[in-house]
Amino acid sequence: YNKVLEYIYNRIEEYQLSDDNVDGYNRLRDEYNTNRKPLDLFVLISYSFNHQIRFNNNHQFNNPFGKYRSSFNNSIKNNLENFINRMQSLNIDFSNENFECFNFDFFNEDDFVYCDPPYLISKGTYNDGKRGFTGWNKNNEIILLKTLDNLNKRNIKFALSNFLIHNGKRNDILKEWISYNKYNIKKIYSNYDNSYYNKKLLSKTQTIEILVTNYKINYLNIDGNINNLFFDMEI
Ligand SMILES: C[S@@+](CC[C@H](N)C(=O)[O-])C[C@H]1O[C@@H](n2cnc3c(N)ncnc32)[C@H](O)[C@@H]1O
Known part of the structure; x- marks a missing residue:
């Protein structure tokens, strides 16, 4: 340090x-x-x-x-x-491999996979395939969801954060996938106050950010901040 x-x-x-x-x-x-x-x-x-x-x-x-x-x-x-x-x-290995190339074979039931991908229905600077990023489209989204299904089949726990609804748009691929597989879903109340840019774009009525898991969670408070509470919801 x-x-x-x-x-x-x-x-x-x-x-x-x-x-x-x-x-x-x-x-x-x-x-x-x-x-x-x-x-x-x-x-x-x-x-x-x-x-x-x-x-x-x-x-x-x-x-x-x-x-x-x-x-x-x-x-x-x-x-x-x-x-x-x-x-x-801690004993940590970092990998910057794209998830499509990452080898999950050595994972087992004691492992946990958390995914925080680009959000299909929002406009992150990394979403459109410009400025040096590969971009994110429906194809990437579907491959990621299949990757998570494969982990689920192997009893490996996962969590996925994403926007279900943003600025009036809904991520139907995500919605159908959750319903079909009966995965668990929690609504996340985020505090964007530190980011003027996000604050301008987001309003709580227009945006639903969720955490999807293949296991039951009762209550989570990610960073001890009261504004980051999760609530049960159904879609
Ligand atoms: C919602 S952000 C995750 C932020 C991260 N959790 C953090 O705290 O810094 C989505 C990330 O996915 C990366 N990304 C963009 N396109 C990608 C692609 N095609 N494959 C894999 N990752 C991609 C972006 O660079 C970005 O870092």
Whole structure:
């Protein structure tokens, strides 16, 4: 953690990063797009608009500066410290393989699979197949749901989060799949207050975000935040 923190503070010093120095931010962005050091990307995201990770078609990071809003603040610093400590206390393998290529063969009944895919009926920056992402369409959705059915057949527990309804649109593929397989479903009340961008787009009457599981859950409170409660629902 100390090594990582030292690197970050050196970068902040070198580029005079602050919540109003757009020039320093742009210079670090150029540096990252030339040398692609992962920690530079982390520093950039700390200062970028809504902390988003966005690229152009040449895979160059192009998210603008988050003037007066984004900086390497105490909250990011604490999360980083907790994250690094937790990673170092566990034996973890990370894989960046697409789920279609990922080998689930070595999973057994003691394993748990959580999927947080792009939402078919919303417009994430990674949904449309531009800016360096492969995109997400009905085909991907169906392959993912089949993958989960296969896990279910092998008694491996899964959870899938998704939008059932968003801005008046309904994900019928998801709805039919849940009904047909009689999977469990919980409505998620999310707190989007930290994101101006999402707050503008979402309203609770238009959006139903759900968690689908192949096992019964009674009550969940994901992060201790009262705004993230789950309630039973039927579709
Ligand atoms: C709802 S986000 C998940 C966010 C993640 N849980 C997190 O906390 O950072 C959906 C993710 O799916 C990825 N994605 C987009 N298209 C994909 C594809 N065709 N195959 C696999 N993953 C894809 C996106 O890059 C994005 O990170």
